[in-house]
Amino acid sequence: MIKDWKSKYSDIMKDFEGYSIGKIFKYLNNPEIISLAGGLPSPDMFLKSGMREASQKLLADNLEKVFQYSSVPGEVDFIQAIIEFLKRDGIYLDPENVVVTSSGQHGLDLTGRLFLDPGDLIMLDRPTFAGAIVAFQMQNPQIIGIDIEADGPNVDEYRNRLQKMDTMPKFIYVVPDFQNPTGITTSLKKREALLDISYEFDILIVEDSPYRDLRYSGEAIPSIFSLDQKRKGTNVIGLYTFSKIFCPGIRVGFNIGPKAVIEKMSNIKGGNLLNTPKYNQDICKAFLTEMDYDAHMNKCKDYYSEKLDVFLKTMKEYFPPEMGVTWTKPEGGLFLWVTVPEHIDTNDLFMEAIKFKVAFVPGDAFYGENPAKNHMRINFSFATKEQLAEAVKRLSDCVKAQL
Numbered sequence: 212m213i214k215d216w217k218s219k220y221s222d223i224m225k226d227f228e229g230y231s232i233g234k235i236f237k238y239l240n241n242p243e244i245i246s247l248a249g250g251l252p253s254p255d256m257f258l259k260s261g262m263r264e265a266s267q268k269l270l271a272d273n274l275e276k277v278f279q280y281s282s283v284p285g286e287v288d289f290i291q292a293i294i295e296f297l298k299r300d301g302i303y304l305d306p307e308n309v310v311v312t313s314s315g316q317h318g319l320d321l322t323g324r325l326f327l328d329p330g331d332l333i334m335l336d337r338p339t340f341a342g343a344i345v346a347f348q349m350q351n352p353q354i355i356g357i358d359i360e361a362d363g364p365n366v367d368e369y370r371n372r373l374q375k376m377d378t379m380p381k382f383i384y385v386v387p388d389f390q391n392p393t394g395i396t397t398s399l400k401k402r403e404a405l406l407d408i409s410y411e412f413d414i415l416i417v418e419d420s421p422y423r424d425l426r427y428s429g430e431a432i433p434s435i436f437s438l439d440q441k442r443k444g445t446n447v448i449g450l451y452t453f454s455k456i457f458c459p460g461i462r463v464g465f466n467i468g469p470k471a472v473i474e475k476m477s478n479i480k481g482g483n484l485l486n487t488p489k490y491n492q493d494i495c496k497a498f499l500t501e502m503d504y505d506a507h508m509n510k511c512k513d514y515y516s517e518k519l520d521v522f523l524k525t526m527k528e529y530f531p532p533e534m535g536v537t538w539t540k541p542e543g544g545l546f547l548w549v550t551v552p553e554h555i556d557t558n559d560l561f562m563e564a565i566k567f568k569v570a571f572v573p574g575d576a577f578y579g580e581n582p583a584k585n586h587m588r589i590n591f592s593f594a595t596k597e598q599l600a601e602a603v604k605r606l607s608d609c610v611k612a613q614l
């Protein structure tokens with residue numbers, strides 16, 4: 212009988228603890244708790260009749276193919292639909308530049324597996340998406356975090372740090388549009404500056420864009436991928452997912468990049484997944500080509516921006532300046548970032564908040580190293596407007612009790 216399982220695990224997985232956010236969800240079973248914790252899009256925005264129609268058609272016309280194994284990089288006609296979709300965003304690709312993934316998380320996993328050996332350096336913002344940190348941590352890299360600013364990565368600090376390094380990081384990971392967890396959008400100037408850094412130091416940029424089309428105010432800013440293409444570069448890999456703009460349950464996304472890199476990612480996919488279900492790809496293709504994408508996105512934008520407005524208005528009312536609490540005001544996406552006075556540890560605050568029947572994600576999950584403790588990530592897309600207003604009041608009472 213094996214008793215010491217740990218001694219059997221690979222060195223790289225022995226101390227791997229997985230997704231830290233997952234651990235708070237056990238506290239959220241009480242239905243009276245208003246949760247602002249998950250990253251869930253609202254099911255009100257699922258295209259229910261479009262999904263049903265596309266499903267029924269697939270099962271009626273193509274059942275045998277749909278439930279068969281299919282190609283590793285992805286279905287040819289789906290990849291073509293993705294190529295057309297990206298043209299709208301100023302990105303021009305051949306099929307060999309695209310690999311279909313089983314969601315954004317899988318895209319991150321392929322990226323980590325392809326580029327990282329244990330001990331390799333990577334650079335990313337502080338804070339940044341916890342799922343990216345956990346995906347990259349599976350390869351045991353050294354993470355160098357740089358504090359993010361209101362208009363995106365602190366590019367001067369990135370450059371300063373790079374100038375002092377003997378070994379270059381394998382890549383810089385960024386979420387330029389409505390970053391998870393802060394909701395911050397990277398300015399055009401900083402996107403260009405990141406590219407300058409990428410060319411100067413010969414470092415790949417991994418641009419993760421799950422929220423790009425969920426803009427509620429302000430003007431769209433070109434993606435770093437498209438800016439790189441304009442400058443005739445090949446330094447950016449783009450990660451996309453249908454989770455937030457369509458539905459997360461379908462688990463489909465795609466990575467884009469230079470042909471050699473995408474071929475490698477596809478080889479890895481052959482080893483860690485084989486193929487993304489054809490059924491899911493076909494439904495996503497129908498989403499892009501048959502379900503009136505623009506009308507759907509306009510609906511999502513109206514719906515989510517109303518929720519964001521309610522949240523921000525109620526925050527202003529219930530968190531007067533003397534409480535010393537600040538928060539970001541995102542122009543899109545699903546999240547914002549709340550900073551409480553430094554003496555409050557939001558892990559402790561979370562346990563108190565549960566008593567007040569409200570929940571958020573403590574901010575320390577979003578740091579690759581040396582976590583800050585006085586932040587919380589708030590999701591405003593899932594709760595109803597009434598719940599959001601009530602959640603802010605409960606949060607305010609909870610914070611007041613700590614001051």
Ligand SMILES: Cc1ncc(COP(=O)(O)O)c(C=O)c1O
Pocket residue numbers: 250314315316317340342386391419421452453454459462463464
């Ligand atoms: C920045 C970022 N990248 C990737 C993902 C993963 O998305 P998926 O649900 O498709 O795995 C998320 C999900 O929250 C995200 O916020």
